[in-house]
Amino acid sequence: MSRKILVLPGDGIGQEIVAEAVKVLNRLREGFGLDAELEQGLIGGAAYDAHGEPLPGVTLEQARGSDAILLGAVGGPRYDTLERHLRPERGLLGIRAALELFGNLRPAILYPQLAASSALKPDVVAGLDIMIVRELTGGIYFGEPRGERVLENGERQGFNTLVYRESEIERIGRLAFDTARKRGGRLCSVDKANVLEVSELWREVMDRLAADYPDVELSHMYVDNAAMQLVRAPKQFDVMVTGNLFGDILSDCAAMLTGSIGMLPSASLDSQGCGMYEPVHGSAPDIAGQDKANPLATILSVAMLLRYSLGEGALADRVEAAVGRVLDDGLRTPDIHSEDTRLVGTAAMGDAVVARLND
Numbered sequence: 595m596s597r598k599i600l601v602l603p604g605d606g607i608g609q610e611i612v613a614e615a616v617k618v619l620n621r622l623r624e625g626f627g628l629d630a631e632l633e634q635g636l637i638g639g640a641a642y643d644a645h646g647e648p649l650p651g652v653t654l655e656q657a658r659g660s661d662a663i664l665l666g667a668v669g670g671p672r673y674d675t676l677e678r679h680l681r682p683e684r685g686l687l688g689i690r691a692a693l694e695l696f697g698n699l700r701p702a703i704l705y706p707q708l709a710a711s712s713a714l715k716p717d718v719v720a721g722l723d724i725m726i727v728r729e730l731t732g733g734i735y736f737g738e739p740r741g742e743r744v745l746e747n748g749e750r751q752g753f754n755t756l757v758y759r760e761s762e763i764e765r766i767g768r769l770a771f772d773t774a775r776k777r778g779g780r781l782c783s784v785d786k787a788n789v790l791e792v793s794e795l796w797r798e799v800m801d802r803l804a805a806d807y808p809d810v811e812l813s814h815m816y817v818d819n820a821a822m823q824l825v826r827a828p829k830q831f832d833v834m835v836t837g838n839l840f841g842d843i844l845s846d847c848a849a850m851l852t853g854s855i856g857m858l859p860s861a862s863l864d865s866q867g868c869g870m871y872e873p874v875h876g877s878a879p880d881i882a883g884q885d886k887a888n889p890l891a892t893i894l895s896v897a898m899l900l901r902y903s904l905g906e907g908a909l910a911d912r913v914e915a916a917v918g919r920v921l922d923d924g925l926r927t928p929d930i931h932s933e934d935t936r937l938v939g940t941a942a943m944g945d946a947v948v949a950r951l952n953d
């Protein structure tokens with residue numbers, strides 16, 4: 595039976611980059627035997643415009659009836675003044691929570707062709723290949739109580755709560771240990787256990803799990819040091835596991851080691867391997883509609899979708915190899931452009947990847 599992929603472009607550059615990823619999927623269907631149907635849906639600001647809410651029931655129904663979801667990005671200044679529950683970002687958080695996509699894999703890989711675009715010196719990043727495993731449906735993003743109240747002196751106070759249950763830590767921990775086992779065998783758990791009780795529990799659970807993974811070397815690091823070490827000597831890391839907020843910040847930081855946030859894909863998985871795939875970056879309102887966005891993070895997210903949700907490892911390899919060849923050819927969107935390379939737009943970059951799928 596044909597598999598179903600739900601395509602949710604969202605807002606801003608989400609529309610442009612997903613259009614290129616869809617070209618890749620269509621070429622794989624037509625020329626390389628990918629048995630999958632694509633269905634379009636609405637999320638974020640686009641869904642608000644059509645239905646008055648960022649995550650309509652119809653989108654959730656479509657998502658539940660799909661084998662995998664490809665998402666662009668949500669958000670934009672046009673929606674910033676909406677009531678909080680109507681903002682596009684709530685649609686994204688809502689679909690992650692509703693589908694229990696707790697395991698967010700964010701690989702940061704330096705393509706050797708982009709060494710000149712990295713924020714760090716070539717010898718510090720050569721061969722960089724880190725996997726950040728971010729907990730995605732808990733922590734301070736979802737903790738209760740949350741809100742705003744007026745204090746006795748009349749001052750307003752905003753508050754959120756950073757909470758993790760043992761079972762939530764254990765399931766993300768197991769995903770991270772399993773991931774480390776399949777890679778270099780090293781796992782660094784990132785927390786703030788010198789200050790936060792929730793981090794003490796996080797550390798205790800990670801230590802307990804380590805007994806089940808004698809082949810994985812577990813270490814712990816405080817998040818402030820981890821941010822510094824990522825920029826100082828990133829190759830010390832193999833797999834990093836951390837909570838929702840720390841993972842959000844560290845993955846944007848890791849992006850610049852690879853040359854651009856336009857290069858970072860991600861997979862958000864539930865416990866059955868069903869997943870949503872999206873670039874790490876946002877809707878980039880500053881370049882939206884100008885054919886400037888780098889579509890490679892989204893195209894590489896298609897590769898993750900093929901590998902993790904459809905079991906099409908060979909097609910995933912083909913997509914990743916095509917991205918490598920296009921970079922070999924010297925094609926660059928503005929974010930990764932440097933001397934001696936050819937500047938291209940979003941659509942031309944997508945077309946080039948499609949053309950290179952044949953090799």
Ligand SMILES: NC(=O)c1ccc[n+]([C@@H]2O[C@H](COP(=O)([O-])OP(=O)(O)OC[C@H]3O[C@@H](n4cnc5c(N)ncnc54)[C@H](O)[C@@H]3O)[C@@H](O)[C@H]2O)c1
Nearest residue numbers: 667668669670856874875876877878879880881887888929
């Ligand atoms: N997953 C998501 O949907 C997601 C992620 C992050 C931010 N957002 C939302 O996106 C909006 C803008 O947020 P922001 O500006 O803080 O972050 P952003 O990631 O959208 O942009 C940050 C910077 O990176 C650049 N950039 C991002 N993606 C790029 C690409 N593919 N190619 C080239 N350059 C790229 C942008 O031009 C901008 O200068 C906000 O509404 C935010 O909430 C959504």
Ligand SMILES: CC(C)[C@H](C(=O)O)[C@@H](O)C(=O)O
Nearest residue numbers: 669683686687842874875876
């Ligand atoms: C848009 C926002 C809700 C989201 C997050 O914080 O998780 C984004 O920054 C991301 O990294 O996917």
Ligand SMILES: [Mg+2]
Nearest residue numbers: 842843846874
């Ligand atoms: Mg983010």
